[in-house]
Amino acid sequence: MLLRDFLKRCTQALEALYPASEARSVALWLCREKLGVESYTHIVNPSEEIPEYMLPELEDDVRRLVRSEPLQYVLGSAPFCGRKFKVGPGVLIPRPETELLVEMVLEAARLSGPGTRILDLCTGSGCIAWTLALEIPGSEIVAVDISEEALTFARCQFSSQFSNQFSGQGPVFVNADILSESPAIPGGNFDFIVSNPPYVMEKEKTEMRKNVLDYEPSLALFVPDDNPLLYYRAIARISKSLLKPGGEGIVEINEALGEETAELFSAAGFKNVQIIDDLSGRKRMARFQK
Ligand SMILES: C[S@@+](CC[C@H](N)C(=O)[O-])C[C@H]1O[C@@H](n2cnc3c(N)ncnc32)[C@H](O)[C@@H]1O
Structure with missing residues (x-):
């Protein structure tokens, strides 16, 4: 089958779910990843053929996409901060907005020394933990999650590809419930505590897409409408005991709850509490200092 014919069929099938331009982007992304072609190959070479042996796999991929399964689960990977992370059912797909959190930590960590x-x-x-570990040579990183499924993904990222390139230790991944009274987190005296915790209110589900609601883990996303900041309260509690004096917390937040989140960290006794907007003016991060 010609590449351009497959792209057309795939795009048309996906237009039932996505706006036309997004359907086209998904089809192009699929072909780029699975066939190694460029997004313009079908234009500059209209006679480009898809190898016969790839067709059953691609047809299966399209069937999964049409059932609203996220493309990243179909591909088994998602980009984050210039690297590819393994993903699949049971783990949240890293979001581009979380890259801002990593950039802020990298900038702050440059000043904090080895x-x-x-x-x-x-x-x-493990997208945040691994990116920081790979970008800050000599750093020591502990990463916590309650989901063993997520931790299985986190532990195996880069275990083979980066074994030569990565000079230090990888992050230490630990299963712990951060909402519990005393979560079993090893170590202390941290320079930074970072987090992208669940923060989407149940009532916000109505604005979300089927591919997120039906496929991504609810545990990673949702908080009760009547207690939307419960994870930030836990982060404040843990930061009080595990941040070193002068250490910083940098967390992603629900843009609708910027003021409330800032008040929570101020009331917990942290200094220099700031809410940070992204480039489109949305309240995306909170920063605080012990
Ligand atoms: C929004 S996801 C963030 C994942 C990743 N850091 C990222 O930015 O893509 C939130 C994560 O919190 C974990 N989680 C939920 N409740 C938890 C708890 N009580 N203790 C520890 N982790 C929890 C979920 O399993 C999920 O992996």
Whole structure:
């Protein structure tokens, strides 16, 4: 089958779920990853053929996509901060907005010198923990999640590809419930505590897409409408005991709850509490200092 004919069929099938331009982007992304072609190959080479042996797999991929399964689960990977992370059912797909959190930590860590100690709460795929470990040579990173499924993904990221490139130790991944009274988190005296915890209110489900609601783990996303900041209360409690004096917390937040989140960290006794907007003016991060 010609590549351009497959792209057309795939795009048309996906237009039942996505706006036309997004359907086309998903089809192009699938072909780029599975066939190694560029997004313009079918234009510059209209006679480009898809190898016969790839067709059954691609047809199966399209069937999964049409059932609203996220493309990243179909591909088994998602990009984050310039690297590919393994993902699949049971683990949250890393979001581009979380890259801002990593950039902020990297910038702050550059000033903090060698041997930076970082705790990543609610690590999921480990995308934050691994990126920081790979970008800050000599750093010591502990990463925590309650989901063993997520931790299985987190532990195996980069175990083979990066074994030569990565000079230090990888993050230490630990199963713990951060909402419990005294979560079993090893170590202390951290320079930074970072987190992208669950923060979507149940009532916000109505604005979310089927591919998220039906496939991504609810445990990673939702908080009760009547207690939407419960994870931030836990982060404040853990930061009080595990951040070193002067250490910083940097967390992703629900943009609708910026003020409330800032008040929570101020009331818990932290200094220099700031809410940070992303480039489109949305309240995306909170930062605080012990
Ligand atoms: C929004 S996801 C973030 C995943 C990853 N850090 C990222 O940015 O893509 C939140 C994560 O919190 C974990 N989680 C939920 N409740 C938890 C708890 N009580 N203790 C520890 N982790 C928890 C979920 O399993 C999920 O992996």
